[in-house]
Amino acid sequence: MNDLIKFKSPSLKYLHIAIIILGSIFISLSAFHSNLWFDESYSVGIANHSFKDIWIIGGSDVHPVFYYCVLHILNLIFGNNILVFRIFSMVCTALLGIIGFTHIRKDFGEKVGLIFSFLVFFFPVNLVYSGEIRMYSLAMLLVTLTAIYAYRIYKKMDKNNHTNVNIKNWFIFAVCSLASAYTHYYALMASGLINLFLLVSLIVHCIKHREDTKFSKSGYSKGFTTVQLLFRDKNIIAFVVSAIVQILLYIPWLLSLLTQMGQVSKGFWIGVHFPDTLIELFTFQFTGNLGGSNYVSTPIAIIWSLIVTVYMFVLYFKDKFFKSNSSERNKENMKPAILALWLFFGIALAACLVSLIIWRPIIYARYMLCVMGLFVFFLAFSMAKKGFKYINFIICTISMLMCLFININFINTNYDESNSKPISFVEEDIKDNDIILLNNYLNGFVIAVNFPENSTYFYDKENWNCEKAYKAFSNDFKTVYNLDFLESFSGRIWIMNDDLLRQIQDTYNATLIKHESFSTQYKNNEYSISLIELKK
Numbered sequence: 001m002n003d004l005i006k007f008k009s010p011s012l013k014y015l016h017i018a019i020i021i022l023g024s025i026f027i028s029l030s031a032f033h034s035n036l037w038f039d040e041s042y043s044v045g046i047a048n049h050s051f052k053d054i055w056i057i058g059g060s061d062v063h064p065v066f067y068y069c070v071l072h073i074l075n076l077i078f079g080n081n082i083l084v085f086r087i088f089s090m091v092c093t094a095l096l097g098i099i100g101f102t103h104i105r106k107d108f109g110e111k112v113g114l115i116f117s118f119l120v121f122f123f124p125v126n127l128v129y130s131g132e133i134r135m136y137s138l139a140m141l142l143v144t145l146t147a148i149y150a151y152r153i154y155k156k157m158d159k160n161n162h163t164n165v166n167i168k169n170w171f172i173f174a175v176c177s178l179a180s181a182y183t184h185y186y187a188l189m190a191s192g193l194i195n196l197f198l199l200v201s202l203i204v205h206c207i208k209h210r211e212d213t214k215f216s217k218s219g220y221s222k223g224f225t226t227v228q229l230l231f232r233d234k235n236i237i238a239f240v241v242s243a244i245v246q247i248l249l250y251i252p253w254l255l256s257l258l259t260q261m262g263q264v265s266k267g268f269w270i271g272v273h274f275p276d277t278l279i280e281l282f283t284f285q286f287t288g289n290l291g292g293s294n295y296v297s298t299p300i301a302i303i304w305s306l307i308v309t310v311y312m313f314v315l316y317f318k319d320k321f322f323k324s325n326s327s328e329r330n331k332e333n334m335k336p337a338i339l340a341l342w343l344f345f346g347i348a349l350a351a352c353l354v355s356l357i358i359w360r361p362i363i364y365a366r367y368m369l370c371v372m373g374l375f376v377f378f379l380a381f382s383m384a385k386k387g388f389k390y391i392n393f394i395i396c397t398i399s400m401l402m403c404l405f406i407n408i409n410f411i412n413t414n415y416d417e418s419n420s421k422p423i424s425f426v427e428e429d430i431k432d433n434d435i436i437l438l439n440n441y442l443n444g445f446v447i448a449v450n451f452p453e454n455s456t457y458f459y460d461k462e463n464w465n466c467e468k469a470y471k472a473f474s475n476d477f478k479t480v481y482n483l484d485f486l487e488s489f490s491g492r493i494w495i496m497n498d499d500l501l502r503q504i505q506d507t508y509n510a511t512l513i514k515h516e517s518f519s520t521q522y523k524n525n526e527y528s529i530s531l532i533e534l535k536k
Contacts, residue, residue, distance in 0.1 A: 016101050016114045023121025024094040026403070030410035031090050031131035034082040035419045035522035038442040040133040041449040046472035047071035048080055048452055053471075059256035060468035066182035067135035080452070085133045092137035093130040096120050096144060096373055103148050104377070107155075108336065111384035115396070119376045122400040126376070127407060128288030128295055129369055136369040139187040142180040144373030146191050147343065149173035150198040151336060157205060157235055165234045174242040181250055185257075185362075186370040189350045193343055195246075199239055206233045281348075284365035285375065287402075293523070295406045304398065308379070311391060315382040316341075337381035340374040347371050416521035423450050425516055425529055426494060430454065434492045434531075437500065440464065443525050444496025449473050459483060459500065483507070490536045494529065501530045510534055 036044060042061075046054055046068045054072060058065035071085055078084045097120040105113025120126055129136050149172045156166045177195060180187040279302070283289050286305040287296040296304065316338075347370070351363040383392045413419075426447055436456045438444040448456045456474040460467070460481055467479040486493075486508055495501045498517075504510050515530040 012110045012114060016105065016110070016117060019114065019117050019121065020094075020097050020101060023097050023117065026121060026407065027093055027127055027130040028087075028090055030407055030414050031086050032083060033086075033414045033419070033522075035414060035520070036082065036133070036446045036449065037523040037525060038445055041446045042472055043068065043071060043133045043135075044080070044082055044085060045445075045449040045452070045474065047075045047085065048475065049472065057469065057471045060466070061472070063135060063184055064182045064188070064253060064256075066179055067138050067184075070138070071133075082133070086131050089129075089133060089137045090131050092141045093120065093126060096137070096141045099141075099144065099148070100380075103145075104380070107148070107152065108381060109384065112381050115384050115392075116377055116380035118396060119380055119399070120373075122396070122403045123286075123376060124296060124399065124402050124406055125285060125288040125369070125372065127403045129366075135183050136366070139180060139184040139370040140373045142176050142183060143187050143190045143194075143370055144377070145176040146173060146180055146194050147340065147374060147377075149176065150194050151339075153235065154198065154201050154205070157202075165238050170238050170242055174246060177242075178246045178249055180370075181246070182253065184367070184370050186347055186351065186367040189347050190343065190371050190374075193346050193350070195239075195243060197339065197343070199236075199243075202233070202236050202239060206236060281363070281365045281368070285368060285372070288406075290365055295409070296402060304402070308395065311395065312379060312382060315386045318386045333385060334381070337378045337385075340381070341378045344368075344371050344374045344378065413521040418518070419520045419522045422447060422518045422520065422525075422527040422529060425518070426451065429514070429531060430494065431492065434494060435489075436494045436496070438496050439500045441497040441500075443527055445473055446525070447494070447496055447527070447529065448477075454494075457485070486534060488536070489534055492531060492533045494531055496527070496529060498528045498530075501528075501532070504532065508534055 046057060046061075049057060049072065051069060051072060054065050054068050058068055070088070074081070074084050074088060097117045100113045100117030100120060103113075104116045149169050152169050153166065153173060156169060157164065177191040180191040280290065283298075283301040283305045286308055287301040289295055289298070289301050294301070348363065348368065351367070355362050383395070427450075430451060432453070434454055436444075436448045436451065436454055437459065438448060438456065439459045440462050448454075452474050454474075455476040455478065458470055458473075458477065458479045460479050463481065470479060471477050483504065486504065492513070493504075495504065501512075501515070505512070510532045511534075513531040513533055515528075518527040518529070519525075520527070
């Protein structure tokens with residue numbers, strides 16, 4: 001790590017492989033469990049549906065559907081296996097770490113690749129979300145690959161021969177870019193900005209080198225206007241073809257996107273409360289702290305975030321602080337890292353602009369995970385190329401110790417026996433004809449998704465306008481806006497909220513069969529589960 005230890009290249013290579021192996025094992029230690037929280041239960045529920053239904057239901061959700069389609073494929077192979085879904089997220093994080101060896105190391109050097117892989121596995125926010133049954137680790141992987149292959153396309157251009165086109169790089173770039181857009185809307189913005197950056201770079205490069213000797217002698221540029229020249233450049237033609245294909249393949253989803261934006265404009269769940277939101281957005285990138293989930297204590301999170309930020313700032317402006325004859329060369333060499341940083345902050349700016357356009361906030365700390373690979377790359381590149389070896393060592397050591405502390409807590413909470421009690425309580429007595437009745441208390445959905453064969457009724461008392469989206473939770477999911485259907489119902493009902501239980505007991509002839517409340521360690525979820533019977 002930037003002369004941290006004076007390894008020879010082969011030793012550094014083996015150290016890199018060891019980090020990947022140990023890092024993959026490390027992030028898996030707390031991942032072998034079947035606990036869920038609300039967002040994860042949505043992923044598990046929608047994976048039970050067909051591709052057609054996923055498309056229809058996903059059109060009413062706040063995210064695109066590629067991740068859900070991948071889960072459905074896993075569902076077809078392994079069944080509705082929560083553990084497999086969680087391992088898939090972990091594998092995506094592991095693959096991102098492996099990219100440090102297979103791609104970053106080859107393109108930017110041994111040390112950059114080594115630190116990149118290390119930070120993928122031992123940066124707190126990455127660890128926190130490596131085992132989530134959500135699309136973030138997949139989006140992070142796809143966006144990073146999109147950026148890598150955009151850079152490779154640019155670097156592969158021979159300035160003296162613009163007829164060279166690397167088909168493999170273009171194909172992988174286009175596939176990853178389109179897959180990113182279908183995974184998350186922040187990933188869509190990221191792929192859009194990467195495409196824009198690539199187009200501008202291709203145009204500038206083409207114009208800049210039009211007068212090169214070999215370029216001119218070939219007759220390629222002679223007599224052509226700038227516009228004609230650009231349209232004769234095969235890499236620019238390849239970009240146009242790639243862009244057209246991506247747009248055409250994304251058009252089917254655009255209608256869903258416009259529908260979702262319409263729903264967002266009526267009332268989106270994300271709220272902005274300054275200055276709390278800004279502080280949370282800042283510290284989340286370094287610790288994963290979000291809402292009431294503080295994996296690192298708030299004072300430590302703020303101090304740690306400030307330390308890393310100040311160090312990044314110093315490295316960014318190091319050549320201005322420490323004058324040297326090679327400052328111009330260093331500035332040129334830092335371009336990949338600077339571009340990655342611009343992309344990272346560009347996404348935050350784009351989210352703010354969209355928020356202003358639709359007059360509702362869509363800026364949310366967790367969504368920035370989609371571009372966390374770019375942030376990690378900037379940090380790794382800066383530390384490797386311009387970092388101070390002892391500070392590098394301190395940063396990496398603190399980050400690893402924080403991850404160790406977080407993972408120990410995860411192991412204790414994720415494997416705690418309290419987590420299985422709510423499911424076991426229902427499982428031991430549930431019958432085929434029983435129905436599950438939920439209201440806006442979200443933990444009830446975790447119970448419902450574990451019993452997809454039972455009919456589920458969602459009493460949308462607060463009119464959340466999510467009837468179509470919540471079809472994800474069960475093959476037989478019904479949204480009701482009052483409890484009138486109970487007047488003619490006879491049978492057993494599992495109720496997931498005490499207020500709802502009291503309301504039914506006060507109105508209908510209900511017999512309470514059993515009731516219990518649970519406090520689980522996983523996400524500090526609270527459950528209140530009742531089984532009643534209505535007889536007519």
